[in-house]
Amino acid sequence: MLRLFTLRRLVILLVLACLLVLAVAAQHFRLYERVWFMVREWQHAAHWQDSSLWLPDYQVVVDGLELEGLEDVSALTYDPDRKSLFTVTNKDSQLVELSLDGRVLRRIPLQGFLDPEAIEYIGPGIYVITDERDQRLVKVRVDDDTREVSAEQAQQMSLGIGLNGNKGFEGLAYDPEGQRLFVAKERDPVRIYEVRGFPRLNPDLPFAVHVVTDPRRDARLFVRDLSSLDYDSRTGHLLALSDESRLALELNADGQPISSLSLLRGQHGLSRSVPQAEGIASDDDGNIYVVSEPNLFYVFKKKAE
Numbered sequence: 001m002l003r004l005f006t007l008r009r010l011v012i013l014l015v016l017a018c019l020l021v022l023a024v025a026a027q028h029f030r031l032y033e034r035v036w037f038m039v040r041e042w043q044h045a046a047h048w049q050d051s052s053l054w055l056p057d058y059q060v061v062v063d064g065l066e067l068e069g070l071e072d073v074s075a076l077t078y079d080p081d082r083k084s085l086f087t088v089t090n091k092d093s094q095l096v097e098l099s100l101d102g103r104v105l106r107r108i109p110l111q112g113f114l115d116p117e118a119i120e121y122i123g124p125g126i127y128v129i130t131d132e133r134d135q136r137l138v139k140v141r142v143d144d145d146t147r148e149v150s151a152e153q154a155q156q157m158s159l160g161i162g163l164n165g166n167k168g169f170e171g172l173a174y175d176p177e178g179q180r181l182f183v184a185k186e187r188d189p190v191r192i193y194e195v196r197g198f199p200r201l202n203p204d205l206p207f208a209v210h211v212v213t214d215p216r217r218d219a220r221l222f223v224r225d226l227s228s229l230d231y232d233s234r235t236g237h238l239l240a241l242s243d244e245s246r247l248a249l250e251l252n253a254d255g256q257p258i259s260s261l262s263l264l265r266g267q268h269g270l271s272r273s274v275p276q277a278e279g280i281a282s283d284d285d286g287n288i289y290v291v292s293e294p295n296l297f298y299v300f301k302k303k304a305e
Contacts, residue, residue, distance in 0.1 A: 048258050052235055053250050054302075055261035058288060060269040062299035065102045071294040075118040075171065075228055076279030077127070078289070086142075087279055087291055088116040088129060095119065095129070095142065095149055100283065102297040108142065112151030118228065118279075120172035120181070128181065128199055130169040135159045137169075137183070139199035157198055159183075159211065173229035173238060182238060184226040191218050192229070192240070217255025223247060228280045241280040241290070246273060248280060248290075261288070261300065268300060 048054055067073060072090040079086060084105060085098040093110040110116055110129070117132040122139070129138045131151070139155040159169075171184035181198060185191040197209040223242035230239040237258075238251040248261040263274035279291040290298040 044258065048252075052237060052252065052258055053232060053239070053282070053286060053288075055248065055250050055259040055288075057302050058261055058268055058300040059303050060298060061301050062102060062297060063269070063271055064274075064292075065297040067098070067102060067291070067295040067297050068104055070096060070104065073291045073293060073295055074116070074278045075130075076281040076289055076291050077119050077121045077172070077230075078281040078283045079121045080284055081124050083283075085281060085289060086119050086121070086127065088119050090115060090117070095140075098297070100287075100289070100299075102299075108146055109148050110151070111148060113138070117170050118172040118184075120174050122174055122181075122199060123176070123201070126199065126201075128172060128174070130172060130183070132169050132186075135169050137181070137195070137198060155199060157209065159193070159195075170225075170227050171229040171241070173231035175231050175236075176233060182229050182231060184229045184240070186227065187225040189218070190221050190223065190226050192221075192226070192238075214255055217251065220251075220255065220257055221249070222257070223249065227278050230280050230282050232282055232286075234286070239280055239282065239288070241277055243277050246277070248277075248288075263290075274298065 070089060073087045074090055076085055076087050083100065085100065087096050087098060088094065089096060093113050093116050095108040095110055097105040099105055113129065113131050114134065115132045116129050118130040120128050122128055125141050125143050127140050127142060129140055131138065136156055136158045138151050140149050142149065169183050170186035173182040179196065181195040183193045183195055194212040195209065196212065200207050221240065224244040225242055226240055227243040228241040232239065236253045240249045240251060246263040249257045250259040252258050261268060263270065263277055265273045274290065274292050276293040277290055278293050281289045286302060288300040
């Protein structure tokens, strides 16, 4: 009888230990917040469907196309003037132009960059590239005749906020109307900074940079990391991409998550989970493009009404 009682106690203790481990894991992966968000996303669908990108309505139309000859692609931006996409590579650092269907159009060597992780279109021929480890932002110019991009000859600045190695600036997005550059810190902690005054577009004005944070918005980000950002000028909303959470979030103008795009197999028509999503961008028609290391390319389009 005593042995049976002891065995029952051991079973109960084991069950309690397992429940504790599951609870800690759920908290670590922000599962409670994610489930609650899914409930609210469904409840608020009618309110946001016509005034947002509304990511649940998107389906994959290009599913994991290999980008020929590339590896370690990181980040993505759409150039509305050239009607093409740009990405950067870490290994053998290059700036790469892509067609909207995933063809490599040209490669431009990057000189003086230690760890390029993000690129963002600012205006005709003007881009910003991040160097992750030293949190450096570099303004570069690219045209049809560009054969090499050098950081040493470019306008640049370093923020040096919470430096912690290879967990620095991982994504960029630009609001052309407000002239705000959104900069994503990958993790530990996840942050989105708003940089005003860089890049300097008018040389006649004083060079003044302001960095703005939004702790309330950052606290709502229930993702484990940030790998890329995109700004949709039509709605004023941000897209925040998370590699580890396999998720893209749409944030409204107040920084509140309102819709999501799961990158797991079976969701939105995906035949396989997106392995390591590193870049996201949207074009003038609202189509969404994603690149994943080492060299995979995805296109998502909104389902026809």
